[in-house]
Amino acid sequence: MISVQNVHKSFGDLEVLKGVSLDVEKGEVVSIIGGSGSGKSTLLYCINAIEPINSGKILVDGVDVHAKETNKDKLRQKLGMVFQQWNSFPHMTVLENAALAPRIVKKMSKEEAMEIAKKELEHVGLGDKLDVYPTKMSGGQQQRLAIARALAMKPDYMLLDEVTSALDPELVGEVLDTLRLLAEEGMTMICVTHEMGFARDVSDRVAYFHQGVIAEIGEARQVITDPQNPLTQKFLSKVR
Amino acid sequence: MDYEFHWNIVFQNMPELLNGAFVTLHVSVLAMLLGVVIAILLAIAKMNNTKFFCHVATVWVEIARNTPALFQIYMAYFGLGAFGIHLSPYVAVLSALVFINAGYLTETFRGGFQSIPTTQYSASKSLGMTSFQAYRYIILPQMLRRIYHPMTNQFVWSILMSSLGILVGMSELSGTTQRLQSLSFRTLEFFIVAAVMYFVITKLVLFSSSLLARRLFKGEI
Ligand SMILES: Nc1ncnc2c1ncn2[C@@H]1O[C@H](COP(=O)(O)OP(=O)(O)OP(=O)(O)O)[C@@H](O)[C@H]1O
Numbered sequence: 001m002i003s004v005q006n007v008h009k010s011f012g013d014l015e016v017l018k019g020v021s022l023d024v025e026k027g028e029v030v031s032i033i034g035g036s037g038s039g040k041s042t043l044l045y046c047i048n049a050i051e052p053i054n055s056g057k058i059l060v061d062g063v064d065v066h067a068k069e070t071n072k073d074k075l076r077q078k079l080g081m082v083f084q085q086w087n088s089f090p091h092m093t094v095l096e097n098a099a100l101a102p103r104i105v106k107k108m109s110k111e112e113a114m115e116i117a118k119k120e121l122e123h124v125g126l127g128d129k130l131d132v133y134p135t136k137m138s139g140g141q142q143q144r145l146a147i148a149r150a151l152a153m154k155p156d157y158m159l160l161d162e163v164t165s166a167l168d169p170e171l172v173g174e175v176l177d178t179l180r181l182l183a184e185e186g187m188t189m190i191c192v193t194h195e196m197g198f199a200r201d202v203s204d205r206v207a208y209f210h211q212g213v214i215a216e217i218g219e220a221r222q223v224i225t226d227p228q229n230p231l232t233q234k235f236l237s238k239v240r
Numbered sequence: 241m242d243y244e245f246h247w248n249i250v251f252q253n254m255p256e257l258l259n260g261a262f263v264t265l266h267v268s269v270l271a272m273l274l275g276v277v278i279a280i281l282l283a284i285a286k287m288n289n290t291k292f293f294c295h296v297a298t299v300w301v302e303i304a305r306n307t308p309a310l311f312q313i314y315m316a317y318f319g320l321g322a323f324g325i326h327l328s329p330y331v332a333v334l335s336a337l338v339f340i341n342a343g344y345l346t347e348t349f350r351g352g353f354q355s356i357p358t359t360q361y362s363a364s365k366s367l368g369m370t371s372f373q374a375y376r377y378i379i380l381p382q383m384l385r386r387i388y389h390p391m392t393n394q395f396v397w398s399i400l401m402s403s404l405g406i407l408v409g410m411s412e413l414s415g416t417t418q419r420l421q422s423l424s425f426r427t428l429e430f431f432i433v434a435a436v437m438y439f440v441i442t443k444l445v446l447f448s449s450s451l452l453a454r455r456l457f458k459g460e461i
């Protein structure tokens with residue numbers, strides 16, 4: 001379980017998270033929606049310990065993410081993260097991209113790492129691209145590579161930050177299909193997204209972020225189709 | 241044209257010319273190695289927030305890049321000589337080349353490093369890599385690809401610039417050529433052969449560099 005408890009986070013004078021609390025159970029898919037600058041990405045970075053927090057607490061399976069004694073590199077092995085910009089490693093083939101972390105972080109043998117990487121690449125539909133260099137692929141394919149690369153570490157949770165926002169419209173579908181597949185397989189996910197249809201259909205719950213707080217959270221279909229908070233209503237009427 | 245070419249004397253002196261060429265290569269390789277080491281330190285200093293080191297690096301880079309190589313060799317040989325520090329021609333030329341190489345390569349390294357998006361680092365960290373692993377497997381290999389050709393060019397430049405050694409009596413290829421031609425008065429022959437040797441050396445360097453690049457960087461860039 002991921003448990004975010006009353007987290008405050010500032011960049012200098014700018015308070016970006018103003019007391020955020022959110023519990024995500026194993027197997028659950030939670031989508032985070034909200035306007036630009038509301039702190040959605042920052043929350044994911046804090047969960048992954050890429051950004052420190054000012055106060056509050058984040059627990060992943062009971063481990064305090066920001067405690068001094070926590071081994072953050074080790075913790076991140078549990079938390080797969082995919083970014084808006086796919087960040088493929090351009091100097092490695094698709095297979096090497098996905099096999100690197102299992103090999104050097106989990107210290108697997110080369111064969112074992114390749115095996116797992118290959119399986120995850122097939123999983124996201126890149127089985128025929130193993131020896132291709134990522135820069136030769138479309139954004140959608142690179143984003144699926146990023147997902148496979150994270151999955152190859154066998155994470156317990158996936159944190160996805162607007163993984164379709166930088167894609168050409170015709171490439172969005174293939175990536176969303178991949179995420180849908182993961183959700184069906186029971187992967188626990190927190191997805192920051194602007195795809196309201198995806199949030200409604202794939203996630204269990206949706207949280208609406210507004211200026212650093214969760215203004216509304218509830219069952220996915222209900223929040224998207226029948227929001228209670230006027231702020232959520234206003235936001236949704238704008239993005240539709 | 242009534243100049244009569246006499247190549248024999250040149251071929252008789254081939255061992256000495258080859259020896260000069262060896263010294264040329266020797267001083268350039270050494271100047272490159274030392275230059276790279278210093279440039280790494282200067283690049284780190286320039287990106288560092290400690291004012292003092294940053295200033296030292298900036299002054300170094302500015303002088304190295306904006307003054308003629310000839311002056312730097314003169315400074316090392318005659319300039320330091322005036323203060324009682326007498327460097328051999330070899331060491332004077334080496335120091336000047338190291339000084340210039342370090343100056344140029346500092347900017348190459350800094351630019352190469354800054355051209356790698358920081359998101360490559362966060363992506364590495366998010367996979368559980370330690371900082372060391374992120375640099376070792378992701379950042380530095382990409383940086384190496386970007387600085388490889390500028391580094392090769394700098395090396396070729398060093399080889400050609402070391403010919404200024406002629407001015408302080410160094411026995412590299414140009415100095416040796418100068419001495420042999422003045423003994424034999426076959427100026428044109430000696431300088432033509434020396435020019436060919438420079439050409440062959442630099443072409444060999446470029447060729448082996450691109451062979452090595454193909455081995456090191458199998459795929460992209
Ligand atoms: N590293 C940083 N340093 C300073 N300010 C930052 C930093 N990262 C984010 N911010 C600021 O924090 C606020 C929240 O940013 P964040 O990226 O979390 O928003 P977001 O909800 O993900 O928005 P978007 O939909 O545009 O991605 C913004 O005002 C942003 O400018």
Ligand SMILES: [Mg+2]
Nearest residue numbers: 040041042162
């Ligand atoms: Mg964001």
